[in-house]
Amino acid sequence: MPYPQVDYPSDLPLNVPRRFQPHVDTKLIADTQSKLALARYPEEQDGFGLDDWSQGAKVERVRELATYWQNEYDWAKQEKAMQTNFDHYVVRLNVPGYGDLVLHFVHKKCSSPKGIPLLFCHGWPGSFLESRYILDPLSSPSHDKGIAFDIVVPSIPGFGFSPAPLKSGVGPTIVARAYKILMIDVLKYSKGFITQGGDFGSFISRSLAIQYPELIIAQHLNMFPVPPPTLVSAPIAYLRWCLSSITYSEFEKKSLQVRRNFELDQSGYLEQQKTRPQTLGFALGDSPLGLLAWFVEKFHDWVDVDGNGYLSNDDTLDLVMMHWIQGVTPGLRFYREAFWGGKRDADETFETYVNVPTGVSMYAKEQLHCPRDWAAQAANIVFWREHAVGGHFSSIERPKQFVEDVRSFVATAAVQKSIRKHLELYSIA
Template sequence: MPIRPFTLAVTDAQLSDLHQRLRNSRLPDALKPDSWEDGTNSAFLQRLLEHWCNHFDWRDQERRINQLPQFMTEVNGQAIHFLHQRGKGHKPMPLVITHGWPGSFLEMEQLLPLLTDPAAHGGDAADAFDVVVPSLPGYGCSPAPTQAGISSRQIAALWKALMGQLGYGRFGAQGGDIGAGVSMWLARDHQPQIIGAHLNYIPGSYRPPLGAGQDALSEKEQDFLGRSSHFAATEGAYAALQSTKPQTLAFALADSPLGLAAWIVEKFHAWVDHPDDLEQVLSFDTLLTDIALYWFSGNVQASLRLYKENRQNPLTFKPGERVAPPLGVTLFPKELPMPPRSWVARVFDVHRWEHAAHGGHFAALEQPQILAEEVRAFFRPLRG
């Protein structure tokens, strides 16, 4: 499949089916309707449902999305949807940015102009990038894989081939959530092609070599492992289910748009940096556009299954293994448990390790200006 422009076009029949399902939604009882303690807040979801039924206009969102530079191609037998915007400046650096779950390529909408045309947004034209934002297979507008075995490692190989199709022999990588894992696999498996990798998350599956012959765990590293275990025990039910029995969950989420919304909104509420009011940071329209992309894709099972694929192909390393491309990390205060620098430096060549003042797990969506400045700063000395 040659590279061709792509236009998102949801049919009237799909919209009619969605609205009928929303009107027939049945909400469960809740002991505490205004609490997030047991999961998604019932009162919040009722307000979201009312907005979805009576105020949210998908066609408006679709028109906005179709103003983005979207393309479709086939890479090693897998159809891939992606954004591709060239930078305005002297020799822009190619950069592939990867989203995660429960996000999409739309997370990068505000980040895109800040990186491709920094001079128009208070920056320096010398920091411009050619930006490529692919949709993970089975997410958004990328069709689902047709076979098992497609983990973040295989996706990294797809991205390397995609960048080659676009004429980029060497390029940088950036990502958070699953996208951080894809970026780390790019740096590990395709070192000659990777200029550097910038992350705003360190995947939980990342494990440097430990034990005999390795440095003992520091106090900060032991504290990180404790925090990670606590998170898994108290907040990790979604990951445990998606990484073991994704198909069972997919039956419910593929049949009920309100159920899909409840599953996704819980994570935005828990992981976004907000003053106990998610709407102050993300509007209902922003949330519903993301949720609707998952619904209209028809690929909920594939988006969940990637967790299982990554559990079966974790980011572990052998003793003595080192990854050469420089790594930069920005830590946002509302992020999931993050390790100390030493934990990452056991394998990676860490050039930058910075703490942001605001933001959470969806950094590109919450704080695009901060993330853009961090990406520019990390790659600046690697240009040329």
């Protein structure tokens, strides 16, 4: 029987946000610790060193984290911090082409009346917690010449504290429509807003710019999975690619090596999640050890913190908990909604040219890199920055770099022009 994991306000009126204090049923926490105590571990085979993850998650690392989860990780403390450090809301929306959705979001308002609306779009296996280290600096006008933001961070339906959709059909296109309603109709940022996205957030951000170009002031992405150029789509970029051994920088060469390695050796999870997510959900949704191992492998491959693939134990388990709470399956299903069934919902967002001013930050261990001239096929690139360190969760791994990039992007002439065009009522200089 499903746990009553989170209590949501009943009888939510349409488009009226309600304050919300997330609280997870204590029975789920107790049962999780019991399951961890009964966990079985595989044995490592000889010939695979401590740094050799080619068979998948290392037993030693998973055991270390599982032991910490069972004996030291304090969910009550983490939950209290989430309640204290974020302003949580839930709202019921009626989304065109789908129907009713309940959305969780956090809202960090700038102390200045000139705060620029910024929609932060998370991905998988992330959650709204990807914003935890960047909310305060980005919302503070004291950090950089008065540029500061009103930040809105929704949880994708079925992720974290957003209830799972009651029927299928919720992919990036529908989520983008829900986010537009949230920003325009609920929060009244009617003049427009900036978007930021990585992982699925990049697809959602792109979809917003495709569906509502008149509302998107600019967009900043830290993942840009555009298809390779062709002789027809981008002849100069294509020829440069053909001669990449002599024309590409070392960063570009290494980036494409990371991308090829992901496509050949690390993307099996994607095929499973986009074809049979529910089958996988039985295993990962019932076994905290299984879910932990599933995530830890991704964190090792995609994360670059202090020269290794380890987030802190608490950051790791917080991200895991945001999917464990709802039994994992809703987040897995999002892959099927995005990539399967002939819809190509996500793919098409990077096959359409977006004219809004676009900034891109490339981090060394982000899996789906591309050179700038690839990205120029699909976007009006006005800002491009490459980082020798950092990875998939750049806002957690490298928050200072992340904040600096967003601010530098917004300070460009193209974005400032777009701000003046959209936000006359905000008196942006």
